[in-house]
Amino acid sequence: AQSVTQPDIHITVSEGASLELRCNYSYGATPYLFWYVQSPGQGLQLLLKYFSGDTLVQGIKGFEAEFKRSQSSFNLRKPSVHWSDAAEYFCAVGLTGGGNKLTFGTGTQLKVEL
Amino acid sequence: NAGVTQTPKFRVLKTGQSMTLLCAQDMNHEYMYWYRQDPGMGLRLIHYSVGEGTTAKGEVPDGYNVSRLKKQNFLLGLESAAPSQTSVYFCASIRETGFSEAFFGQGTRLTVV
Numbered sequence: 001a002q003s004v005t006q007p008d009i010h011i012t013v014s015e016g017a018s019l020e021l022r023c024n025y026s027y028g029a030t031p032y033l034f035w036y037v038q039s040p041g042q043g044l045q046l047l048l049k050y051f052s053g054d055t056l057v058q059g060i061k062g063f064e065a066e067f068k069r070s071q072s073s074f075n076l077r078k079p080s081v082h083w084s085d086a087a088e089y090f091c092a093v094g095l096t097g098g099g100n101k102l103t104f105g106t107g108t109q110l111k112v113e114l
Numbered sequence: 115n116a117g118v119t120q121t122p123k124f125r126v127l128k129t130g131q132s133m134t135l136l137c138a139q140d141m142n143h144e145y146m147y148w149y150r151q152d153p154g155m156g157l158r159l160i161h162y163s164v165g166e167g168t169t170a171k172g173e174v175p176d177g178y179n180v181s182r183l184k185k186q187n188f189l190l191g192l193e194s195a196a197p198s199q200t201s202v203y204f205c206a207s208i209r210e211t212g213f214s215e216a217f218f219g220q221g222t223r224l225t226v227v
Contacts, residue, residue, distance in 0.1 A: 043218035099164050104156040
């Protein structure tokens with residue numbers, strides 16, 4: 001079965017600083033990979049996804065992620081964080097067939113200091 | 115478009131009571147899902163459906179039942195609520211074709227006392 005690990009439970013960065021959120025996955029083949037963001041009291045919104053092709057994918061709100069097969073990683077990055085980026089971020093792996101189910105990591109809570 | 119709508123948004127139940135959470139989507143999506151979100155555990159799949167009239171168990175199905183009588187609606191039932199079912203519940207839907215974006219509802223915060 002596939003699994004997703006987000007090793008950082010909480011991260012605090014200063015506004016304007018760069019950000020990297022880590023995600024490692026376990027899956028037998030090249031997976032479908034996603035990053036979602038959840039603002040307080042809200043549902044999840046898709047930031048970006050990787051299916052195949054270019055390993056550096058661009059998403060909304062200035063986020064990008066890089067797929068590294070050798071490290072089984074899909075880390076999320078942003079060059080300059082804004083206070084409005086404070087939220088919880090979830091990495092997810094998609095398993096095709098049998099319902100296209102998503103397996104989520106435990107999430108990383110991002111705090112932005114002004 | 116409303117997207118995915120969950121009702122109710124908040125609910126407090128007493129142990130042993132029953133309730134049904136409703137999820138409605140207006141995007142004509144085939145696949146629908148119910149997740150629960152607990153602190154430090156991310157989202158875990160309870161049940162899912164790959165089309166009208168179908169349901170299947172996810173990772174944590176015990177204590178829950180579901181029904182998909184209409185394509186646009188996916189109901190989650192708790193027959194006898196327990197404090198361990200205190201959680202935030204999210205519904206999501208996906209198109210059948212490919213592995214496209216999952217659209218999520220705003221969530222239902224359920225407390226069982």
